[in-house]
Amino acid sequence: MRDKSLHRPDTRAAAGDVRTPHPSAETERAAGIGRSTPRPDGALKVTGQFAYSSDLWVSGMVWATTLRSPHASARIRSIDARKALALDGVHAVLTHEDVPGAKTYGMKVADQPVLAIDEVRYQGEPVALIAADDPETARRAAKLVQVDYELLEPVTDPERALDGTARDVHPGGNLVRHVKIRHGDLAAARERADVVVTGEYEVGMQDQAFLGPESGLALPAEDGGVELYVSSQWLHKDLEQIAPCLGLPADKVRLTLAGVGGAFGGREDLSVHVHACMLAMRLGRPVKMVYNREESFFGHVHRHPAKMHYEHGATRDGKLLYVKAKLVMDGGAYTSTSPVVIANACYFVTGAYEVPHAEIDGFAVFSNNPPCGAMRGFGAVQSAYGCESNMDKLARELGMDPLELRLRNAMTTGTVLPTGQAVDGPAPVAELLADLRNRPLPPAGADLLPGGLSNTTRGEGVRRGVGYAVGVKAIGYSGGVDDISTARVELSVTAGRPSVSVHTAAAECGQGITTVQSQIAATELGVSRVVVLPADTRIGDAGSASASRLTWMSSGAVQGACRELARELRRRAADRTGRPAESLALLDDHVVDPGGSPLVSISDIVGDDVLERVFEYHHRKTETIDPETGQGDAHIAFAFAAHRAVVDVDVELGLVKVVELATAQDVGKAMNPLSVEGQIEGGSAQGLGLALMEEIVLDEQGRVRNPSFTDYLIPTILDVPPMPISVFEFPHPDSPYGLNGVGEPPTLSSTPAIVNALRDATGLALGRVPVRPDDIALAAQPS
Template sequence: MSPLTNGAETRQAGAVGRSAPRPDGTLKVTGQFAYSSDLWLDGTVFATTVRSPHAAARIRSIDVSAALARPGVHAVLTHEDVPGAATYGMKVADQPVLAVDEVRYQGEPVALVAADDAEAARRAAKLVRVEYELLTPVTDPTTALDTGTRGVHPDGNLVRHVKIRHGDMALAREQAEVVVTGEYEVGMQDQAFLGPESGLAVPAEDGGVELYVSSQWLHKDLEQIAPCLGLPPEKVRLTLAGVGGAFGGREDLSVHVHACMLALRLGRPVRMVYNRYESFFGHVHRHPARMRYEHGARRDGTLVYVKAHLLLDGGAYTSTSPVVIANAAYFVAGAYAVPHAEIDGVAVFTNNPPCGAMRGFGAVQSTYGCESNMDELARALGTDPLELRMRNAMTTGTVLPTGQAVDGPAPVRELLASLRDRPLPPAPDGERDLRDLPGGVGNTTDGEGVRRGVGYAVGVKAIGYSGGVDDTSTARVSLTVVGGEPSVSVHTAAAECGQGVTTVQAQIAHTELGVSRVVVLPADTRIGDAGSASASRMTWMSGGAVQGACRAVARELLRRAASATGLSPSALALRDGHVVDRTGAPVATVAALVGDTTVEQTFTYHHRPTQGIDPETGQGDAHIAFAFAAHRAVVDVDVELGLVKVVELATAQDVGRAMNPIAVEGQIEGGNAQGLGLALMEEILVDDQGRVRNPSFTDYLIPTILDVPPMPIEIFEYPHPDSPYGLNGVGEPPTLSSTPAILNALRDATGLALPRTPIRPDDFTSGPPPAPWSHIAVSHAPGEQ
């Protein structure tokens, strides 16, 4: 196994649309895959981070002498040792490389220690003495903007206020015959990826540095790292190391600058690997949210307006909070046609852990609020929740609250109808196996308190970068002859985070060039930017770049074949290593046309232009495409013990084109599992001093195989007109509607309000049960009863 990377990946590539095995699959299941935490070189030293135990404090002094005196310690660095810019950030450079005069959250990096081995570094780190002057932390986002609240940031505690005003709300209120209002809350979720943050920094002979790191966006990392190191970008070279999951948690920097600083200081390779405890402080999390929704409808269930206020806790630094709150606000109305809207989305700074990107990117929170309130509206109307959704379902041409018309497929009714028509799991009959009861064999009842419920939800999210960002991706494709056979190499900076983009790139090359042998080179910054593995965009954007480069290579091959045969290039095609004519008869081999040369093309793919939204009205054509998923959850809940078992979680999702069907199903199953976790168990608990109470997988619970129910999936393929092969984003939509479907099923089973996710056992059992939907205010038009 290579000490640095897993090398180029060679495989017999299948065509687009066929299920293809992952080239890294065998290595991963046999434990041979080199993740970033496995990297090493001779002479490597090990580094760790000294972190603040306080959420808010001024730094009076830092004494590193005792740590430096310890045998085996090579360096201890503080903010005074940062060679370049003191701060970095995804959107705003407001996060210190190492804390200067103040710490703003528990776990903020204060110093770095490098030693002969990881244990020596950790022991030395405990000897770094930091004198703090404690401040009163700002931990309640609802009061962060109040007059008199201490500013977490010099410019105040407002990250961004997004306003969307659409239609005529005065007219809407006159037309609405039933109005339902509800308040909802979403807890802070962790990405809980398999591999903690890690990387290996290697000093280069030219005075620069090479960094092998698990990441989601190599070029954005480079953009932030180089200024902090005081180096030109060409002297900082990044290569993607094995990534053990990401889900948004690797968009921000972690070990990157720290490892490089130490490598440049010492002139030796430096390895940094967080343990699980440190990982909880080393990356951003999903924003906790508090939301107030108001839906107005006619008596027949037709939606008239939505009014919503969203409050997201961004924690101590900006990260991607300005974009997350925008995305949350964009999709307040959900996958429905709503002619009038008044939406306010606010993100604030606090001394809680920094929050940023996580799968679903704000739309998870707003979908939870919308879908919960839709069930409340159905109850107020006396209407079936599924029928209410189908009545108001978005279609092609529906105008969003941002004023943009949906111009691609919007099969919301079709998705819901497929769930409606799917048979329900059989109801329990007779004596039940304890393993089938909520709580499993630990259940101390015979199931007499078990109630079954069914819930539905549907979600919509934009695909790709929005709001006027020029989304691009670059690929280089080379065709050579190796051992007498044509071989294609594909080089992009696309981050393989487990979503399968490596496999898709190989499939595209096989499809476009008719060559079976495809090598996907390691992603690095020697090739142009691929953008982030986020926004469900990577297959679309990097797939488009690879397709474009392959087609340029194909044109050159057909030009050579036409020159040799006298036929028109338009009469020729590539197939199975040959150039064939219109009858399918071979006229030349690809190997002969390439000979001892290399046919190479680089292509940069752009999606169509978008617009930024108007800051006062929120109007604008901000998005390139939309993806949809719907869920039906069947749950059993023991109302006496507060235990829940999800019996089934069925999904219907439009994917445009299933590029690799088995991978598509895997993405949906993974999104469902994370949605289930948010519904029932996953939450980072932060006390009123800003301290994380459960930074471990002992106390932060994630679903296991025993928690994951059967997940029947129906995949719809409505080709998108603007994308390569008609594909659409897949990874994020399952997380949108899986959580509210489960909560709606629990509400159906119990009649309880359950406004907060994740639910807890005492939400079912503490005190006398509230009246059904007691947190909901229902009003009628004047004179109505």
């Protein structure tokens, strides 16, 4: 049963609600923002007709595969490809010696080899490329390439990598970044604290587990360049890394977004990109690369595993005084986005609460484990789990209801963060928590018992628990990074009707950005026929589909271009009608008067012209934090979500059933309510996976033990419970239409809410996620 609610609070009653003007009801009705406009890819995906990047085909193409290291740490003595090259149907075997340009790349630091040069630093590192007539021949040839390895002892313990007792994995040492935040007077706050609780918390390595493995098609161009059709999250950042490795100027490398089968951060880094292009340039033929599921586990970054120590101090009546925390995150073999992930984790160590004093140290380290980087929530997931777990521990120590403790310390507009920045947008934490508190609990016995249809348990040892959590996440690029998005909007007349085309490089990863862009164009220009062109690098940068920023930034760009066109249309209409331009509006393919009556058709105004505007949208500047104190206005905006989890637990068998996972989230403006709900449900499901089942398991040698969906478990429809959703709209003062980011916040609070419910049901500490059945069942056994 669907249980959804949309809250547009009265500005006089809603704390922190700073509403901005919205389009008129007429405009919204006609054009679509605020409506659940169907996605053009929706039916195609459901019916299996959507063309993903793995479906691309062109005449004369060859297939490529990657030979990867079976070892986490080894020197390469030699590579012998003669047997592979002798196999019928094999066209090329390339190694690092064949890289035509720069031999390394990276999101932040160019430290990752295109192909291993003299050493491999993690299991699965690419060593050689093979191109053949078909994928099976390519895989057979890869097995014939002989690589002579000298094995080294891998460094797999991030704490050993940090304390100096292990050898250096990385040429610059094992420390990626140390983030320090010092806020207030911790020593004085400690003396005033009536209650102090400490906790040790750990998060396992989670995979993005997107449904479409990495794939791409590279075509050599007549000008000596290359065209790449690829599933990606950030085409321009890909281009920035690819071109130097190919030894080509950027204008000779052209990228087009192919159908993306999910991303969640796992497509920010390069995968097939350089490899496919290298082979296409070498062979002068189209080259297609598609990873299978096992290779996909090795072919992209994962969520950083984390070990965290938390200390909360409070007064006897439950007012927080300070938080002291240390976080250690395993970044794996290469830098990727680890410097930013650890910073993001540290920014939000204290959660969505008023905390006047804080001392935070975050460390990202190198190891011989698989590289880690961006994943939905980007560091804030780990720190939210630690913070929310310790908040429940504090509530128990105080003898206070966990929800009341959260309400008593809830962040509001004006709250000063540990970085010294004041929250200047809506911060409706109390409203979200109150909504969950007022929601009826599901009745006992109304759902399947833990163990499901197999009747594993008959209910003798089943206990119910309820848990709460709230999360806060920065939206957009932070820490002094300029955020930009570019849009080109063109208006012309086709077959007697006005037609709008929108061109950006925004990556449609399944979140619905294509639909939102068309809704905005229809809203601003009053035109019913809108086409969104394929995203590519022929238009300026749109930034990444990450940081819950893409709708904000691309909406700003499309809105800006459309409004410039709209001014031109109103100017032309004013010349024709003699009415003031500012009194005219655009609706239903016409220019209308203040009462909505048509005056002249847009087609007549445009005529044979093609009207075009390009608009670059930037958000306000942010600052890098001070390296010694961590102080600085690092962020543009914040988004909030809260969860209440209800679980049934068989404490004897360790089986868990999430009965309900209710959510309340502020989205600023629900541009497409159905898509908003989908983002909240998807983020909550990924949080459930991290809480109970999802983890890449490594052995002591740094080898992945479960690179398949047989052994890496993700939630199915049988695991995902009813998700009642309350969507709040507290418009943000700085964004287009008042919208805010949606995709990441529910991932923050869903995991700790579930684990807090498990603690409520079992009384166990449960300091590590995912929680395994034996963590519960064995803890209940007599010692």
